[in-house]
Amino acid sequence: MLFGAFEVKTIIEPFRIKTVEPIRMTTHREREAILRVARFNLFGVHAVDVLIDLLTDSGTSAMSSEQWAAIMRGDESYAGARSFFRLYDRVCEMTGFKEILPTHQGRASERILFDTLCSEGLIVPNNCHFDTTRANVEQSGAQAVDLVIDACKDPASRHPFKGNMDVDRLRALIEKEGRERIPLCMVTITNNSGGGQPVSLENLRSVREVCDEFEIPFFLDACRFAENAYFIKQREPGMSDRSIPEIVRETFDLADGATISAKKDGLVNIGGLLLFRDRDLALQARNNLILTEGFPTYGGLAGRDLDAMAQGFVEIVDEHYLAYRIRSVAYLGEKMVAGGVPIMEPPGGHAVYIDAGRFCPHIPPTQFPGQAVVVGLYRHAGIRAVEIGSVMFGGGEHDAPDMELVRLAIPRRVYTQSHIDYVAEAVVELYENRDSLKGLRIVEEPPALRHFTAAFEEC
Ligand SMILES: *Cc1c(COP(=O)(O)O)cnc(C)c1O
Numbered sequence: 001m002l003f004g005a006f007e008v009k010t011i012i013e014p015f016r017i018k019t020v021e022p023i024r025m026t027t028h029r030e031r032e033a034i035l036r037v038a039r040f041n042l043f044g045v046h047a048v049d050v051l052i053d054l055l056t057d058s059g060t061s062a063m064s065s066e067q068w069a070a071i072m073r074g075d076e077s078y079a080g081a082r083s084f085f086r087l088y089d090r091v092c093e094m095t096g097f098k099e100i101l102p103t104h105q106g107r108a109s110e111r112i113l114f115d116t117l118c119s120e121g122l123i124v125p126n127n128c129h130f131d132t133t134r135a136n137v138e139q140s141g142a143q144a145v146d147l148v149i150d151a152c153k154d155p156a157s158r159h160p161f162k163g164n165m166d167v168d169r170l171r172a173l174i175e176k177e178g179r180e181r182i183p184l185c186m187v188t189i190t191n192n193s194g195g196g197q198p199v200s201l202e203n204l205r206s207v208r209e210v211c212d213e214f215e216i217p218f219f220l221d222a223c224r225f226a227e228n229a230y231f232i233k234q235r236e237p238g239m240s241d242r243s244i245p246e247i248v249r250e251t252f253d254l255a256d257g258a259t260i261s262a263k264k265d266g267l268v269n270i271g272g273l274l275l276f277r278d279r280d281l282a283l284q285a286r287n288n289l290i291l292t293e294g295f296p297t298y299g300g301l302a303g304r305d306l307d308a309m310a311q312g313f314v315e316i317v318d319e320h321y322l323a324y325r326i327r328s329v330a331y332l333g334e335k336m337v338a339g340g341v342p343i344m345e346p347p348g349g350h351a352v353y354i355d356a357g358r359f360c361p362h363i364p365p366t367q368f369p370g371q372a373v374v375v376g377l378y379r380h381a382g383i384r385a386v387e388i389g390s391v392m393f394g395g396g397e398h399d400a401p402d403m404e405l406v407r408l409a410i411p412r413r414v415y416t417q418s419h420i421d422y423v424a425e426a427v428v429e430l431y432e433n434r435d436s437l438k439g440l441r442i443v444e445e446p447p448a449l450r451h452f453t454a455a456f457e458e459c
Helices: 028-037 065-073 082-095 106-117 131-139 167-177 201-214 225-235 244-253 279-292 303-315 319-338 369-381 417-432
Strands: 099-103 123-126 143-146 185-188 218-221 257-261 272-276 351-355 386-388 405-409 440-444 455-458
Touching: 028 369, 065 303, 082 099, 082 244, 082 272, 082 303, 099 106, 099 279, 106 131, 106 218, 106 257, 106 272, 106 279, 123 167, 131 143, 167 201, 185 201, 201 218, 201 244, 225 244, 225 319, 272 279, 319 351, 319 417, 369 386, 369 405, 369 417, 369 440, 369 455
Parallel strands: 123 143, 123 185, 185 218, 218 257
Antiparallel strands: 099 272, 257 272, 351 405, 386 405, 440 455
16 A cells, blocks of 8 residues: 555554553463353453453444544434434435434344345345344244355355355245245345355346346345455456445445444444335335334434444545455464464455364364364453354254354454454464363253353363
8 A cells, every 4th residue: 555655564553542441461360260150151251351352343343533523413302313414414425325214233224124024934045144134034934045155165265255145046046936935135245154255246236137137126234335345446356446435335326225233334332224225115114113213313322323323434434444454354364374273264354263173173063162262262361252153053953054163353443453463372372282272061051042141161
């Protein structure tokens, strides 16, 4: 990247720090006791006892001074607040959508969308449904089908757009089931469940063509639309000279609507959006919104939250920010690979995924290798990550997942390069001592979503 005539080699954080939040190092002995109290489930560890928290990138962003200023401008009027119109103008300018419903977070947008369009016996295709998306589709009585390309499931494949939808399988599904059973088609950008991998504009255009042919509405799950646009600019032929706002706009122009969790690329701690092209659909959704979230000009949020979101959507399309963001995640991935750690390649936009099956081959899936890495990483270095494998997806009637993964999600604008260096060092050291990692067994679990509250013992 060029700043004037000076060629920058290290991509620095494009901000300086105005407010600090201390983090606390614990001793090895303290962490041992904390793990036992939490019964080896990191969701049970208090945040105060975590040094570097990579549990999620959702709602964990640092807000800017302009966002904090926007918080003070928040208009708390019940109806027609200035804050709503500032958000409306920004989202309309960025996406072209005119029907804009605020919600308290992404899953509320999903629930309202699927309540409006879905019912028993219908099918919703997606590249990969995120877990709340799948749950909300199923809650409506419909069936959620994932149609991502095969490269997504190969951790070693360096396909530039591993989040792409398999368009042939989409067409085959529609021809087999009949278009009247498919109330909408979705694509998730970036593909969170598939490792934060991007979707190309070319792929989105092909999905649009199939949807047009069968007259099926096309919606985006657009939580990370800006990260996706940056990957398009970097990787898609002919895109390098286009601006991020142009690519973002073309992305949204291809869709009939979108759900967005603003806790990701909205750079806020709470908030969501539901967007429509069609006025009648928006009207139905608004009636549901009033019933369950709030009046259509605040949708379950305070006015100040709407203003912070409006400003977040200005800052997120800044190319210097995105260059730093994507680079810092790739940097962590590179350091881990240099240390021999098996990860999913290439790193996605918001997280690095460790391939725990290969990290500790001496631990069988029945003893949760991913959980062993998560516990080991906290014990060794006070870092909190999350297991995405047999703990999260296994149990009961579920099939064992394809891969045993550990996700290190990077909060936006929160950690510096030295924090990331520390994380990479810790992971590499843990890998060098991987023989000491122990498998776990579940001693207590709830009937659903067991990863949040299950209790474990070390084998
Ligand atoms: C986070 C997320 C959601 C749900 O949003 P919440 O704000 O957590 O309710 C939906 N889809 C994707 C792809 C997400 O990453």
